[in-house]
Amino acid sequence: MKYWSSSRRDFLKTVAGLAVSGKLLAQTRGPLQRPVLIVGGGLAGLAVLDALKAAGRQAVLFEASARLGGRILTIRDGLEPGLRAEAGGEQVMRSHQRVHRLAGDLRIPLIDYPILEGDLVFRHRGRMLRFRLPSDLPADLTDGLSPWEKTRWPHRLHLAYTVNADPLADDDPRNALQWLRDLGLSRRGETFVRAFAAVDPEQISAAHFQRIARREATGGNSQALAGGSDRLTEALVARHAQSIRRNTPIRSVVIGENTATLLDAAGEAHVADQVVLALPLGPLLALDYRPGRPRWLSRWGEARVVAHELKVHAQVDAREFAALGIRQHIMGFEFPRMTWLLPERSANGKAVLSTTAVNRHLARLQEARFRGVQDMERLLRQQLPLLRTLAVKTRGEDWEHNPLIGGAYTYVPAGSRGSPPVQREGPLVLAGSDYSDYSGWMEGALQSAEAAVSEILRYSP
Ligand SMILES: Cc1cc2nc3c(=O)[nH]c(=O)nc-3n(C[C@H](O)[C@H](O)[C@H](O)COP(=O)(O)OP(=O)(O)OC[C@H]3O[C@@H](n4cnc5c(N)ncnc54)[C@H](O)[C@@H]3O)c2cc1C
Known part of the structure; x- marks a missing residue:
């Protein structure tokens, strides 16, 4: 040309x-x-x-x-053939019509992310707590939540508040945390919101937070692009x-x-x-x-540009995961926010375990990553002691310090x-x-x- x-x-x-x-x-x-x-x-x-x-x-x-x-990066090196790990963009909400349209145009199928299928696991004070309904969670986790909050999914509390709230004006001077407190968010609820909202509620304007959360709430279960x-x-x-x-x-x-x-x-x-x-x-x-x-x-x-989210990956034996009865999601305050298995698995029974850290977990994960893969393995082993086959093979991109990227989110x-x-x-x-x-x-x-x-x-x- x-x-x-x-x-x-x-x-x-x-x-x-x-x-x-x-x-x-x-x-x-x-x-x-x-x-x-x-x-x-x-x-x-x-x-x-x-x-x-x-x-x-x-x-x-x-x-x-x-x-x-750019911020779409699929890692395959160092993993068993057929496995992949996403270091950047991954989940596609059902409401993301443009991604669906482009994927259709390029003949790339989308596969379901079966997020809420089966039990969820919460890691809390060294224990793995399995739950199906919010009411199944033990008192030491839910103590301090308001009666209304106790009937909601705690990891979706930021959405529960947002969906019911009146729309906010763009120039509302409050940050999201102040606004949620005004709506009645309890101190204990705050812990959940900080851990599970996609962005730090203290660092973002209330109106912007509401926009993000509303889209999340209406997006339904997400999907992923087959093959990466x-x-x-x-x-x-x-x-x-x-x-x-x-x-x-x-x-x-x-x-x-x-x-x-x-x-x-x-x-x-x-x-x-x-x-x-x-x-x-x-x-x-x-x-x-x-x-x-x-x-x-x-x-x-x-x-401001903040690398809110960091992904790390480990290759695990999918059969061991299944034998433990653990479905796709583990979450907890002490653990990087979410951990999940990719819905696609290779024929050899291996799977990729991904963890995502946001907000205040980021520093700990980054520190571990900078010290090397060995340390990351130690971190994951310490947090998931039940898993024996864990092998950390990949690492995420340094979105925060890469000058071409300039952070994962603004x-x-x-x-x-x-x-x-x-x-x-x-x-x-x-x-x-x-x-x-x-x-x-x-x-x-x-x-x-x-x-x-x-x-x-x-x-x-
Ligand atoms: C960890 C992480 C997880 C994510 N998870 C999801 C998810 O689950 N679902 C989802 O939909 N989205 C997710 N995203 C967001 C999604 O990946 C991004 O919103 C999207 O890819 C951004 O595309 P972009 O083209 O706007 O910017 P970028 O992808 O950042 O592209 C910018 C490009 O510009 C180049 N560049 C920079 N400076 C220059 C220069 N001076 N000259 C020439 N080129 C330059 C860079 O190298 C880069 O290739 C995630 C992002 C991250 C980082």
């Missing part, structure tokens, strides 16, 4: 001529229309590329690393391999009246009439904007507005899960891509 690019020598000349060339090119759209440039090869960037191509537009995507997919989440991104990559430039980190964005010039790390300049920045908040803020940052970035600058501080409409400034359009109604979900990456593409086609059909 041929598109407008130049050497570093030409860059200054290009920048100097931006205003003029921009106007000229604006007048000569049509056969001379330049490709849309997309920065970021996560699901959002790839979906933008796919949709633009489907609309008959030329587009080129720049990805900083050698690997496409990366089948989604890999299929898009295969479809558009010719239009993707790997190992090309973009460092600077020079914003002209009608054009933008991207300067990559090798000093090459790429000029376009329309640029989609499909980046997480951290890398988006890290770009060098000339003559200055887009206005919408200052608003997003208030938001959160919007209390008082600032929630998810934005389409963001455009001159030739720049923003995309990415972080700025969608579904921040922290693959659905959000697709929603943002949809919005960005319709904005581009509206601007230059």
